[in-house]
C-alpha cells in the first residue's frame with residue numbers, strides 16, 4: 001500500500017566527496033534511497049560509513065569541504081540540489097526538522113536554552129512571532145514532553161550547565177516543537193538512559209504517527225531500530241548494501257556485512273562473544289573498485305573485486321547488493337565462497 | 342545521618358587490600374543563581390573499584406555519573422567526602438595531586454567532539470601526553486603514537502588529519518588512544534562507545550578487555566548500554582538523582598534486580614532477539630514526574646516515579662542494606678527499619 005504512493009524523499013545516484021589532506025575522499029558512492037510519506041526508516045552502519053553525510057545533504061548543511069559530485073535529491077517537490085536560498089530556508093524551517101548527532105555542537109554556547117528553543121519555534125511559523133507567552137509555553141511543553149526535569153529552570157541555563165543527556169533532550173525538544181512533515185534524527189538517544197530513551201522514542205513514534213510524518217532515524221542500536229522502524233537500511237562505506245522490512249532484516253540478514261553487524265551486538269543473554277568484523281573501512285581516498293566490502297568479506301570472489309554489485313531483489317521488498325544473490329553466478333562458485341569462512 | 346554512615350561502612354567494609362579506588366560519602370553540589378539553592382549532582386555516594394575489575398555505572402541521564410567521573414579525576418572540587426586511590430587520599434583538585442598519581446588515572450569523555458582540540462592534528466593530540474609525561478624517548482614519540490592508532494583500529498592516514506574531518510566514532514577512537522598513552526591503572530570511561538557502531542564497539546571492547554589483562558587496569562565504565570554491561574562488567578552500580586540505588590555483581594543485577602528503578606531500567610532495554618525479550622522482567626512503565634536535583638523530593642528520591650511506593654517512602658530516605666553477598670540496595674522494601 002505504502003509502496004504505491006509517491007516517495008516524499010527520493011535520492012538517486014548520489015555522490016559526495018570531501019576535500020581532504022592529500023586529495024579527495026570519495027565518500028558517498030551512488031546512493032539511492034526512497035522514503036514514503038509516513039514511513040519510518042532506520043539507517044544503520046559502521047561509524048564513518050556516511051550516514052550523517054547523507055542526511056546532511058538532504059538539508060544542504062554539509063561542511064564546506066564537501067562537494068556533491070552527482071545525483072539528485074527530490075524532497076516533497078523541491079529539487080534540493082538546485083534550490084533557491086529562500087525556498088531552501090522555507091523547507092528547513094517549515095517542512096523538515098533535524099536532530100543533529102552532536103548535541104553540544106548544535107547548541108550555541110552563548111545563548112540560553114530558552115532563547116534557542118524559542119527562536120526555532122518563532123521561525124518555524126508554528127506560533128505567532130510576537131506572542132512571547134505562547135512561544136514560551138510551547139517551549140516548556142516541548143521540554144516537558146521529553147521528560148526534562150524542571151523545564152523552567154533549564155530554560156535559563158546555558159548548554160554547559162546541562163548533562164549530555166539533557167543537552168540531547170533539548171535538541172529533541174527543539175525538533176519536536178517544530179516538526180511538521182519529515183524528521184531526521186541522527187542518533188538522537190545515544191546519551192540517554194534506557195528508561196528515558198524508551199519514553200523519548202515512544203514520543204517520537206507517537207508524534208510522527210499522529211502527524212503522518214516520515215522519519216529517518218540513524219542509530220547504532222539494532223534494538224532501537226527494531227522498536228522504531230518499518231524498514232532498515234544498512235549502509236557500508238558510502239552506500240546502502242541491504243534494505244528490508246525490519247523483522248525480515250533482523251531474522252534473515254543476507255549481506256555479509258549485515259551478518260557481521262548482527263553478530264557484533266552484545267546480547268542480554270550475556271553469552272555473546274564480541275567479535276566485531278575483522279579489518280576496517282577502506283580508505284575513501286582510493287576506494288576499492290568493486291564491492292567496497294570485498295576487502296573484509298569472508299565470502300568475496302573474483303567479481304566482487306572488479307565491479308560494484310547492483311541491488312538484487314530477493315522478494316518481500318528485500319534488496320541486497322551482493323553477488324552471492326546474482327543468479328548468473330554459478331552455484332559452485334558461491335558455495336566455495338561461502339565455505340571460505 | 343549516623344545511620345547513613347553505618348550503612349556506608351558496610352558497603353565499603355569488604356574493602357580488602359585490592360581496592361584501587363574507594364569513594365566514601367562523596368557529595369558534589371553546584372551553586373545556582375539563587376544562593377540558597379544547590380544542584381545536588383552527587384548526594385552522598387560510596388563505592389569501590391577493585392583491582393582489575395570493571396565496574397559499570399549506569400542510570401538516569403543527569404543522575405550524576407559524569408559528575409562522579411569528573412570528581413574522581415579532580416576536575417571538580419568535591420563538596421564533602423573522600424576519594425582514595427591506592428590508599429592515598431586524592432580528594433583534592435587534580436592540579437594539587439602528585440603528577441605520578443595523575444597519570445595513573447585517565448578518562449575518556451562522553452563527548453568526543455568537544456574533547457579534542459580542533460586546531461591540532463591527530464598525531465599531535467596523541468603525542469602530547471607521551472611528551473608531557475615522558476612515556477617514551479622523544480625519538481620514539483611518533484612511532485608510539487602510530488602504534489596507538491593501530492591499537493584502536495584507526496588508519497595511519499589519520500595521523501595528519503584534524504579531528505574535524507573525522508566521523509563521531511573515529512573521534513572517540515582518538516580519545517581512547519590518547520587515554521592509553523600514559524599506561525593508566527584506572528581508566529574512567531564515560532560512555533566511550535555510545536557514538537560507535539556495534540562492530541567497532543566490539544573491537545574497542547575486546548581491545549579494552551585485553552589491555553586490562555595485560556596492564557592490570559581497572560575500569561569505571563559509564564554507559565547506557567545495559568546489554569554491553571551484561572557482557573563485560575563484574576559489578577554494576579545504578580544511580581538515580583545523585584545517589585546509588587543498587588550495587589550488585591552483574592549476574593545478580595540482571596537476574597534478581599531488587600530496586601524498582603533497576604527493574605524499570607532492565608525492562609526498558611531495547612533488544613533484538615525474542616530470547617532476550619524473555620529475560621527481561623515485566624515492563625515497568627515509567628510514571629510520574631522526574632524530579633530535579635535542585636528540589637530533591639523528601640523521603641526516597643525515586644518516590645515520584647515508583648510503582649511500588651508506600652508511606653515510608655514519602656518520609657524517610659532508605660538506607661543501603663546488604664541483601665545478598667556483595668549486593669546492596671537502598672529501598673524501603675529491604676530496609677530492616679521499615
Ligand SMILES: Nc1ncnc2c1ncn2[C@@H]1O[C@H](COP(=O)(O)OP(=O)(O)OP(=O)(O)O)[C@@H](O)[C@H]1O
Nearest residue numbers: 018047048049050051052053063506507508509510
Ligand atoms: N568535514 C569533513 N572533511 C573531511 N572528511 C569528512 C568530513 N566530514 C566527514 N568526513 C568523512 O566522511 C566519512 C563519513 O562521515 P560521516 O560523519 O557521514 O559518517 P557517519 O556514518 O555519520 O559516522 P558516525 O557513525 O561515526 O557518526 C568519514 O570517513 C569522515 O572521515
Ligand SMILES: Nc1ncnc2c1ncn2[C@@H]1O[C@H](COP(=O)(O)OP(=O)(O)OP(=O)(O)O)[C@@H](O)[C@H]1O
Nearest residue numbers: 161162163164165371382402403404405406407408
Ligand atoms: N557545571 C555545572 N553547573 C551546574 N550544574 C551542573 C554542572 N554540571 C552538571 N550539572 C548538573 O548536575 C547534574 C548531573 O549531571 P551529570 O553530567 O553528572 O549527569 P550524567 O549522569 O552524566 O548524565 P548523562 O547520562 O546525561 O550524561 C545535572 O542535573 C546537571 O544539570
Ligand SMILES: [Mg+2]
Nearest residue numbers: 051052101509
Ligand atoms: Mg554520524
Ligand SMILES: [Mg+2]
Nearest residue numbers: 163164407451
Ligand atoms: Mg554524563
